[in-house]
Amino acid sequence: MKVLATASEIFPLVKTGGLADVMGALPRVLAKQGLEVRTLVPGYPAILAALTDAEPVYALPTLHGGSARVLAGKAAGLDLFVLDAPHLFDRPGNPYMGPDGRDWPDNPQRFAALSRVAADIGLGAVPGWIPGAVNCHDWQTGLAPAYLALAGGARPRTVMTIHNLAFTGQVPMALWRDLGLPPDSLGTDGVEFYNAIGYMKAGLYYADAITTVSPTYAAEIQTPEFGCGFDGLLRTRHAVLHGILNGLDETVWDPWSDPALPARFRKGHLRGKTKCKAALQTRLGLATDAAAPLFGIVSRLTGQKGMDLVLDTLPTLLEGGAQLAVLGSGDRGFEDAFRTAAAAHPGQVATTIGYDEALSHQLVAGVNALLVPSRFEPCGLTQMMAMRYGALPVVSRVGGLADSIVDANEAALRAGVANGIVADPTQAGLTRALQRALGLWQDQPAWTQAQRVGMAAELGWEASAKRYAEVLAH
Structure with a gap:
């Protein structure tokens, strides 16, 4: 089975937190379960610089203000699709903020583009590679399940993975046309979240299944204290909500082989x-x-x-x-x-x-x-x-x-x-x-x-x- 994963960062290429660590490790271990995983990530300079065996597989003449293409290739031992859209991703700073520490003002368009392309690949935009499932990680990819569900017709299964529910990805409702959302998706039974468009809300509402990164957190987010305003929705979707504890990439975190350490050790040899x-x-x-x-x-x-x-x-x-x-x-x-x-x-x-x-x-x-x-x-x-x-x-x-x-x-x-x-x-x-x-x-x-x-x-x-x-x- 082919699986398209998509996220805004991936270790060791671009990292701001634990999301990147998961995206660097999970595809490798899913391969051992017989799944063929490719990960769609934005074409940040660091990712494009590391990409090898790159070939264009999908062209977009216009995508939120400029042309773009999808490159298939490898980096850090991972099979990647890279959204090469220089007008959106070729810029300094971390994935979300400029050097001044402020969010890029076009973040709504940047991550809508990532979601849109994930949906396109899910619907067969890359010849010869049609996934059976699309796994979206955090708000930056939350529109992908909506785009797929709203397209109608046959589509892959969608799974929305929550790494941190506190980051909701809310953008002004006035952007709905620019984001390519139909009017009938703008209500509570859709992408609306507190009078705005919620990228996380879209993923949680439209995905076929939801996972989060520990069993206790899966229970906590169904309560007002930890639900960040989503607790009612998550309670209605509890039957498809799964808490799966993250693992540790033990090829990266091993004190017996870690090249960063001045001395190596292990249990019994401290x-x-x-x-x-x-x-x-x-x-x-x-x-x-x-x-x-x-x-x-x-x-x-x-x-x-x-x-x-x-x-x-x-x-x-x-x-x-x-x-x-x-x-x-x-x-x-x-x-x-x-x-x-x-x-x-x-x-x-x-x-x-x-x-x-x-x-x-x-x-x-x-x-x-x-x-x-x-x-x-x-x-x-x-x-x-x-x-x-x-x-x-x-x-x-x-x-x-x-x-x-x-x-x-x-x-x-x-x-x-x-x-x-x-x-x-x-x-x-x-x-x-x-x-x-x-x-x-x-x-x-x-x-x-x-x-x-x-x-x-x-x-x-x-x-x-x-x-x-x-x-x-x-």
Whole structure:
């Protein structure tokens, strides 16, 4: 069976978050399930530069302001369709924002074009390659199920995958003609979402099936607290809503073979992790102290990720003799606050603003514990990276964090199943969690046991790939 996947980013070519990691790994594991997957992505400069064996397979004389074509080729071992539309995608900045940090004003047209071409390929625009299913990921591709359903006639099965429901992709209703939407699609039973056109709404309403990236998040988004305004729709569609926990790409995240690390290690051979910690402390200007518990953060610096909770509870860490290493970017206020914390506590707090793939591997390998105190978290991959690299995750009891971490309470420690510390996503909850983590650090046999349980966990994609294959083929 042929499957067209489509998304706005893909690892290792263009990445802003976990969506790219999934798109880089999932096609490979679905191939083991007998599916032939090609991924449609925008023709950003980095993707076009990496594309090999490229050949044009579909021409569009006009597409939202200019001509475009689809190239078929390979990059990073992945089979790709690339939407080569320079007027839409040949520009600096990340996939969604310019160098000034503001959204590109034509994002509605850019991602409508991606959705339109996904629908065209689904309907046979590429000779000899007609997919049996189209798998759309997040709001940027949400119009594709609508275009396919509204076309009428035979079409492939459509599956909409939610990575983060909070990003709804709302655009002004006045754009409906420009987006090629018929008037009868503009109501509540269609693409309308709070008096605007909702790209995510379109995908959730018109897709044949919906998946999201953890079982707990699938349940949470059917409630007003986590549903972002979609909870009523998702409750009506619960029979086709599937929560499938993300996996970790263990070819990329393997401390025994990771080329970014100054020393390699694995469960039962942890001397290399001690060397990674010392190297990280030296690189970041932290005191080189093996006895000090080193906590880390690799995250977007936003309120959703609980960064205000970290700042509020920082005294608990520092008074407990711990260190903190932060890598990320996001809201300017949080960036400045973590810079200020580092300046106020030299040798104990280090802050690196920005994205650095190699440093993210070195940080996860070097820290003793990784903080993921999100207020909501569809799945989360950093807690899985932490487990694989021998760092105890300290996480909130939400979404995929709750599905993947077993709290180190007394019963779980006695049973030998604990692999992290789970907290309520509040200042009081995180304070208690940090105090428990500091206490566990003082009991090194118990800490090491939890560390090794995490390193031994089955974190790969195999089981989840089978679920995806079932949903795509149903």
